[in-house]
Amino acid sequence: MTLEATLSALYPDHLKRLVAAYVAVLERHALDAVVLHGGTAQKRTLADDQYWPIRPTPHFQHWVPLAEPDAAVVVEASGRAWVARVAVTSFWEHPFEPEGRHWEASLAQRPLARWSDLAEQLPKGRLAFVGDDLAAAAELSIAQRNGAALVADLDALRVYKTPYEKACLREANRRAALGHQAVLDAFARGAESELDLHLAYLGATGQDDPETPYKNIVALGPHAATLHHVSYGRHRAPRGARPETLLLDAGSTCMGYCSDITRTFFRDARGASASVFAELLGGMEALQKTLCAEVRVGTPYEALHDRSHALLGELLARCGVVQSAERAVDEGVTRAFYPHGLGHSLGLQCHDVGCALLKPRGENPFLRNTSVIAPDQVFTIEPGLYFIESLLKPMREAAPSGLVDWQLVDALTPFGGIRIEDDVVVTDDPARPIDNLTRPFLPDGAKVLS
Numbered sequence: 001m002t003l004e005a006t007l008s009a010l011y012p013d014h015l016k017r018l019v020a021a022y023v024a025v026l027e028r029h030a031l032d033a034v035v036l037h038g039g040t041a042q043k044r045t046l047a048d049d050q051y052w053p054i055r056p057t058p059h060f061q062h063w064v065p066l067a068e069p070d071a072a073v074v075v076e077a078s079g080r081a082w083v084a085r086v087a088v089t090s091f092w093e094h095p096f097e098p099e100g101r102h103w104e105a106s107l108a109q110r111p112l113a114r115w116s117d118l119a120e121q122l123p124k125g126r127l128a129f130v131g132d133d134l135a136a137a138a139e140l141s142i143a144q145r146n147g148a149a150l151v152a153d154l155d156a157l158r159v160y161k162t163p164y165e166k167a168c169l170r171e172a173n174r175r176a177a178l179g180h181q182a183v184l185d186a187f188a189r190g191a192e193s194e195l196d197l198h199l200a201y202l203g204a205t206g207q208d209d210p211e212t213p214y215k216n217i218v219a220l221g222p223h224a225a226t227l228h229h230v231s232y233g234r235h236r237a238p239r240g241a242r243p244e245t246l247l248l249d250a251g252s253t254c255m256g257y258c259s260d261i262t263r264t265f266f267r268d269a270r271g272a273s274a275s276v277f278a279e280l281l282g283g284m285e286a287l288q289k290t291l292c293a294e295v296r297v298g299t300p301y302e303a304l305h306d307r308s309h310a311l312l313g314e315l316l317a318r319c320g321v322v323q324s325a326e327r328a329v330d331e332g333v334t335r336a337f338y339p340h341g342l343g344h345s346l347g348l349q350c351h352d353v354g355c356a357l358l359k360p361r362g363e364n365p366f367l368r369n370t371s372v373i374a375p376d377q378v379f380t381i382e383p384g385l386y387f388i389e390s391l392l393k394p395m396r397e398a399a400p401s402g403l404v405d406w407q408l409v410d411a412l413t414p415f416g417g418i419r420i421e422d423d424v425v426v427t428d429d430p431a432r433p434i435d436n437l438t439r440p441f442l443p444d445g446a447k448v449l450s
């Protein structure tokens with residue numbers, strides 16, 4: 001079946017669920033309708049006349065895969081939902097064609113000559129607006145803009161994915177895998193710069209920079225220690241001085257739905273520290289797979305995050321980086337080597353918000369998923385291990401405890417770090433608790449190249 005046929009088959013049910021859920025939210029908030037704004041073209045700078053591509057409001061893309069300015073989905077308390085689109089007459093620029101047409105048979109469209117014409121088409125009564133551009137709400141005389149309680153309720157609807165959304169997320173993984181494979185091939189072939197590798201990724205996925213869910217993280221050697229390394233190096237390494245590690249964290253989109261995938265590659269190098277790094281790489285791959293296998297409905301995600309620290313402590317002890325796994329966890333050492341969260345909810349935003357309603361415990365400040373694991377959630381599992389001097393320095397300078405082998409840490413620092421990230425769907429089948437969206441397309445999370 002083609003993607004279009006699959007999405008055409010699944011979309012009506014997605015729409016039905018969405019309408020029912022929105023009607024309930026509108027009733028709870030005593031609203032007659034909500035206007036979900038797609039977005040307004042933003043100037044790159046006030047000094048010039050160029051505009052950024054639209055990054056659509058996720059609440060809007062929950063309904064339609066449009067990335068164009070001055071469009072809206074209007075949902076009425078009666079259950080009527082429709083799309084308003086301003087006809088584009090500019091001869092300078094034209095927005096992207098819709099990525100799919102599967103929604104058109106189910107959702108009515110009303111063309112507008114200009115945005116302000118929408119006002120007379122809206123139902124009378126209490127209206128709310130959701131979107132970035134508050135001036136667009138003012139043009140419609142809607143006073144309630146991005147009400148926190150309303151937005152929180154709409155965000156909550158995006159936590160549990162419908163079969164349509166899962167199909168989009170799976171396709172976003174398939175597309176990203178083409179890029180990951182192309183970058184791995186290019187890295188294995190020779191000494192490309194980070195920019196070269198980034199461009200190879202875009203070429204292979206057929207998606208331009210603004211369509212990717214986030215700026216590709218392409219990090220060679222020590223740059224892998226910068227968690228979001230996006231200031232790509234332009235230099236190709238001279239022969240014999242090729243960086244040995246590549247951390248690639250890059251995704252794709254399908255109908256606005258994101259994939260978020262990290263792979264770490266290592267060119268086999270000689271020397272004792274290289275063999276420890278290769279051991280750590282293999283250990284992180286096993287650790288990530290263990291965590292995926294331990295996802296269970298009913299477990300707090302934060303418990304899985306804590307478990308990732310216990311496993312990392314064991315790996316560091318096994319490889320001689322620390323003396324004691326337990327002390328490494330208890331004394332915060334694993335948190336210096338692995339400062340980010342185990343993962344986050346994934347959907348129309350790379351960092352979806354609906355699973356982060358509670359604050360994590362103090363020692364997990366960057367954990368973005370504090371929900372209890374439940375069927376139809378989609379989240380990432382992305383443990384990491386890095387050599388980040390600014391985090392290690394305070395520990396190094398504290399009274400020497402003998403806990404960390406600093407000489408070994410120094411020798412490993414040029415390799416930067418490791419992250420392995422898959423996207424998983426939680427199922428309601430205890431025999432198969434997750435559907436890993438990434439591994440069928442990219443079986444290896446880490447790879448040592450010969």
Ligand code: GLY
Pocket residue numbers: 214249260344350382421
């Ligand atoms: N790509 C950003 C993240 O993994 O959260």
Ligand code: MN
Pocket residue numbers: 260343344380382421
């Ligand atoms: Mn992620």
Ligand code: MN
Pocket residue numbers: 249250260261262421
């Ligand atoms: Mn990522």
